[in-house]
Amino acid sequence: MSTARTPSRRTLLGGAGLAGLAGAGTALPAGAAPAETTSGSTGDSPLKGRASMIGVPFAQRDTVRIGLIGLGQRGGTMWQGWAAVPGARIDAVCDIRADRATKVADQLEDDGHDRPREFGGSEGSFQDMLDEVKLDLVYIATPWEFHYAHGKAALEAGANAAVELPIATELDEIWDLVGTVEKTRNHLFLSENCCYGRNELAMMRAAHAGVFGDLSDGAGGYCHDLRPLLFDEDYYTDHWRRTWHTKHNRSFYAMHGLGPVANAMDINRGDRITTISAQASAARGLADYRKRFMPADHPSWNDTYVTGDLVTCLHETEKGRSIRTELNTTTARPYSRINSIQGTRGLFEDYVGTGDSGARIYVEPDHGDDAWHSFDPFLEEFDHWLWKEVGDDAEANGGHGGIDYLLQWRTVQSIRLGLVPDIDVYDSATWCAAVPMSEMSIEQGGATLEYPDFTRGRWSELRQGIDSKQKEMPK
Amino acid sequence: MNPMRTPAPTPSRTDDRPAAATLPATSTNRVLALRRIPQTILLALALVLGAAVPALAASQTPRQIDAQVSMVDLAEQDSIQTLSVTITNSSREAMTGTTITLHGPEGWTTSPEAITVAKRIQPGSRVTRTFDVRVPTLRDGFHSYTFTADIAYTGGDGHGSITGERVQTSGEPIASLAAARNNVGTTSLAQRAAGEFDGEGNSFSDAALKKEGVSRGSEIEGAGATFTWPDLGPAAKDNVVAQGQAISVDGSGSALALLASGSGLNAAGTVTVYYTDGTTSTGSLAVPNWTGVGAGVDTAEEVVASAGRNTPDGYANQDGTYRLYAVGVPLDSGKEIEAVQLPANATIHVFDLQIVG
Numbered sequence: 001m002s003t004a005r006t007p008s009r010r011t012l013l014g015g016a017g018l019a020g021l022a023g024a025g026t027a028l029p030a031g032a033a034p035a036e037t038t039s040g041s042t043g044d045s046p047l048k049g050r051a052s053m054i055g056v057p058f059a060q061r062d063t064v065r066i067g068l069i070g071l072g073q074r075g076g077t078m079w080q081g082w083a084a085v086p087g088a089r090i091d092a093v094c095d096i097r098a099d100r101a102t103k104v105a106d107q108l109e110d111d112g113h114d115r116p117r118e119f120g121g122s123e124g125s126f127q128d129m130l131d132e133v134k135l136d137l138v139y140i141a142t143p144w145e146f147h148y149a150h151g152k153a154a155l156e157a158g159a160n161a162a163v164e165l166p167i168a169t170e171l172d173e174i175w176d177l178v179g180t181v182e183k184t185r186n187h188l189f190l191s192e193n194c195c196y197g198r199n200e201l202a203m204m205r206a207a208h209a210g211v212f213g214d215l216s217d218g219a220g221g222y223c224h225d226l227r228p229l230l231f232d233e234d235y236y237t238d239h240w241r242r243t244w245h246t247k248h249n250r251s252f253y254a255m256h257g258l259g260p261v262a263n264a265m266d267i268n269r270g271d272r273i274t275t276i277s278a279q280a281s282a283a284r285g286l287a288d289y290r291k292r293f294m295p296a297d298h299p300s301w302n303d304t305y306v307t308g309d310l311v312t313c314l315h316e317t318e319k320g321r322s323i324r325t326e327l328n329t330t331t332a333r334p335y336s337r338i339n340s341i342q343g344t345r346g347l348f349e350d351y352v353g354t355g356d357s358g359a360r361i362y363v364e365p366d367h368g369d370d371a372w373h374s375f376d377p378f379l380e381e382f383d384h385w386l387w388k389e390v391g392d393d394a395e396a397n398g399g400h401g402g403i404d405y406l407l408q409w410r411t412v413q414s415i416r417l418g419l420v421p422d423i424d425v426y427d428s429a430t431w432c433a434a435v436p437m438s439e440m441s442i443e444q445g446g447a448t449l450e451y452p453d454f455t456r457g458r459w460s461e462l463r464q465g466i467d468s469k470q471k472e473m474p475k
Numbered sequence: 476m477n478p479m480r481t482p483a484p485t486p487s488r489t490d491d492r493p494a495a496a497t498l499p500a501t502s503t504n505r506v507l508a509l510r511r512i513p514q515t516i517l518l519a520l521a522l523v524l525g526a527a528v529p530a531l532a533a534s535q536t537p538r539q540i541d542a543q544v545s546m547v548d549l550a551e552q553d554s555i556q557t558l559s560v561t562i563t564n565s566s567r568e569a570m571t572g573t574t575i576t577l578h579g580p581e582g583w584t585t586s587p588e589a590i591t592v593a594k595r596i597q598p599g600s601r602v603t604r605t606f607d608v609r610v611p612t613l614r615d616g617f618h619s620y621t622f623t624a625d626i627a628y629t630g631g632d633g634h635g636s637i638t639g640e641r642v643q644t645s646g647e648p649i650a651s652l653a654a655a656r657n658n659v660g661t662t663s664l665a666q667r668a669a670g671e672f673d674g675e676g677n678s679f680s681d682a683a684l685k686k687e688g689v690s691r692g693s694e695i696e697g698a699g700a701t702f703t704w705p706d707l708g709p710a711a712k713d714n715v716v717a718q719g720q721a722i723s724v725d726g727s728g729s730a731l732a733l734l735a736s737g738s739g740l741n742a743a744g745t746v747t748v749y750y751t752d753g754t755t756s757t758g759s760l761a762v763p764n765w766t767g768v769g770a771g772v773d774t775a776e777e778v779v780a781s782a783g784r785n786t787p788d789g790y791a792n793q794d795g796t797y798r799l800y801a802v803g804v805p806l807d808s809g810k811e812i813e814a815v816q817l818p819a820n821a822t823i824h825v826f827d828l829q830i831v832g
């Protein structure tokens with residue numbers, strides 16, 4: 001297989017991405033060294049004057065002061081989990097639509113919490129919040145095109161940042177966030193809730209225990225029929241998400257599939273992703289849905305969709321493993337994140353409807369009958385301590401079956417105890433780089449591109465990540 | 476949980492004694508094997524050997540390079556620990572270009588994969604290098620974990636390579652073969668639905684076996700041993716599917732004899748025997764498929780051939796022959812056995828296990 005070096009995004013897209021339209025990432029930050037911005041650089045050495053944030057703990061805080069930016073569908077519900085975690089406090093809320101900030105502040109007050117400060121009304125309100133309120137953690141749930149600017153500003157204001165998917169949409173922005181974390185010494189990480197899925201965590205822990213032997217392959221994805229939501233003018237604000245489907249042919253959400261597999265494979269902790277190649281099928285699903293269900297005066301009739309219905313990314317790793325991720329949000333299909341892993345001694349497949357876990361397994365020497373077995377007993381054996389400890393609270397307190405709350409609980413716990421984050425900026429950058437790079441590969445006919453090493457050469461160091469050791473939440 | 480730890484291991488190397496009996500075996504002077512320990516205590520058993528790697532040019536010269544691999548703390552699960560490899564050069568030449576490649580237990584993450592020792596290792600000196608190892612959640616039951624350090628070098632004693640190995644174990648052996656039985660291999664026609672010998676619901680027919688003189692508690696001769704056919708009712712768990720279980724065994728002898736059959740074409744693997752003096756030996760085991768083909772057809776002794784089998788639909792395949800075999804694994808004679816670990820190959824079915832004097 002021939003390997004092409006990654007071309008600059010700017011050469012490929014001529015700077016005409018949606019990010020430009022939305023006003024985020026329009027200028028490279030001062031002090032961003034060329035090495036950071038040269039796409040495809042494997043960046044084997046730390047930048048001058050900055051030290052790696054690998055293994056660096058959060059600055060310890062007894063109480064975690066949280067600010068929220070973006071209070072739509074996601075932020076407008078995630079606040080409940082943040083407020084419920086022991087030791088966390090929401091001190092400020094912000095949405096460009098001021099009424100949304102007021103609504104969340106009211107709800108917090110109704111629930112017996114101190115009323116947070118409200119910010120809103122303008123595109124720069126988030127900066128006012130960051131300037132005026134001392135925060136330990138900023139949670140960002142704005143549309144994709146704003147993540148980079150909001151995340152960077154939070155870091156520069158002295159806070160850690162938990163950013164919804166993806167941390168940034170372009171490769172130079174992703175590199176810049178890595179550099180900004182290293183410069184500010186604050187953490188920024190992807191709010192990758194699927195990594196806290198019960199099956200995902202048990203799969204990872206079984207993999208680490210050698211149940212599958214030496215890992216050879218993994219697959220994951222985000223296969224979710226979003227068509228009704230994408231066409232609902234009251235759901236995604238200003239139909240921002242549908243607009244992305246008119247601008248870019250890329251895997252917008254590679255991270256939901258890549259994160260859990262990367263955790264099982266110790267990516268950036270002993271192995272690293274070395275290449276990406278991507279393919280996209282034709283973009284037909286949205287147009288088909290519109291034809292059947294959208295009235296003639298619906299704004300979507302002005303759209304031309306370009307994102308393939310199935311965008312598949314293939315990765316190779318330094319240790320000779322392969323990873324496949326799929327994005328499919330525009331066709332009729334039941335939900336799946338695929339979530340599977342294969343090794344020399346067996347395999348695991350999620351979303352197949354077997355047993356309570358919905359997953360199946362076949363491993364030697366436990367099985368020798370060429371038949372699938374329920375994952376249920378393995379789930380019990382390899383259940384992550386977080387699920388045992390906070391699983392019931394999680395299911396009561398948050399969305400997506402509890403994974404959101406587990407991420408929130410663990411993030412707050414890590415700050416309160418001064419632990420190294422489960423997911424760091426290097427993991428986040430690695431998982432999110434597939435978003436812009438899938439488009440680069442597709443534009444080159446599925447070319448295999450070299451993948452950046454955001455750890456700057458430290459990927460081979462074995463480190464604990466989300467496969468963490470049990471800790472008590474401080475009283 | 477506190478693991479039982481062995482005392483600091485003494486340098487050791489491969490014992491080159493020839494294999495004792497029917498199948499190839501390797502013996503090692505591992506430091507300490509199993510001890511009786513309380514149920515609640517995790518057994519962390521360290522076994523060390525320096526295995527000589529054949530090197531043509533230097534095969535006659537004595538080994539003067541030693542490699543020791545340290546232990547991890549198996550009680551500290553879900554942690555990243557360090558493991559060190561110490562190379563001692565007792566030769567009269569300096570070692571150069573020394574590279575240590577560490578292999579952990581299958582599927583475990585160790586880092587880095589290899590370390591090249593930058594400096595020369597002078598005669599009479601030693602160097603230690605450390606690797607990171609994730610000690611994951613350990614599975615229930617008896618398990619062994621092998622860390623192998625392959626060391627390549629020039630100079631020194633001229634052998635060019637040496638392997639240091641550390642074997643640690645966790646869990647307790649199963650009390651007896653009877654307690655380990657986990658599979659229904661024989662059924663009566665009435666209870667054929669319980670049969671699961673081959674994973675497809677087929678099983679030996681007790682009526683067909685009876686015609687060959689095999690019934691509850693009857694004796695079967697083979698591989699120098701007298702086996703006892705399980706004295707159980709039909710549709711009882713009468714055999715052990717080999718999944719790497721360690722089973723407590725008392726006694727000593729020249730060979731271990733197994734009454735077994737296969738449910739696949741490669742019912743083969745390594746049996747590890749743990750002795751009370753802390754040493755271990757290994758031997759290959761291969762059993763043909765119950766239909767008479769596959770691994771071990773040349774070495775296993777066919778002891779029973781029964782016509783037909785019970786299937787979910789009834790007694791069938793009357794023209795087919797379904798067989799039991801006797802196979803032997805050599806033992807270190809004179810040593811008291813403490814436990815036998817079966818291969819991790821679920822197509823091997825063991826019905827009885829005996830020690831041959």
Ligand SMILES: NC(=O)c1ccc[n+]([C@@H]2O[C@H](COP(=O)([O-])OP(=O)(O)OC[C@H]3O[C@@H](n4cnc5c(N)ncnc54)[C@H](O)[C@@H]3O)[C@@H](O)[C@H]2O)c1
Pocket residue numbers: 069070071072073074075076094095096097100122123124125126140141142143144146164165166191192193235236237238240400
């Ligand atoms: N991890 C998950 O499971 C998950 C689930 C849903 C959504 N998300 C992510 O959450 C993010 C938000 O998605 P959503 O569905 O809530 O969209 P949404 O349109 O409902 O909400 C976005 C909010 O951001 C606000 N906003 C826009 N620009 C702003 C600015 N400059 N300052 C402050 N606020 C601003 C909007 O007014 C809106 O309230 C996206 O990144 C999405 O991918 C993640």
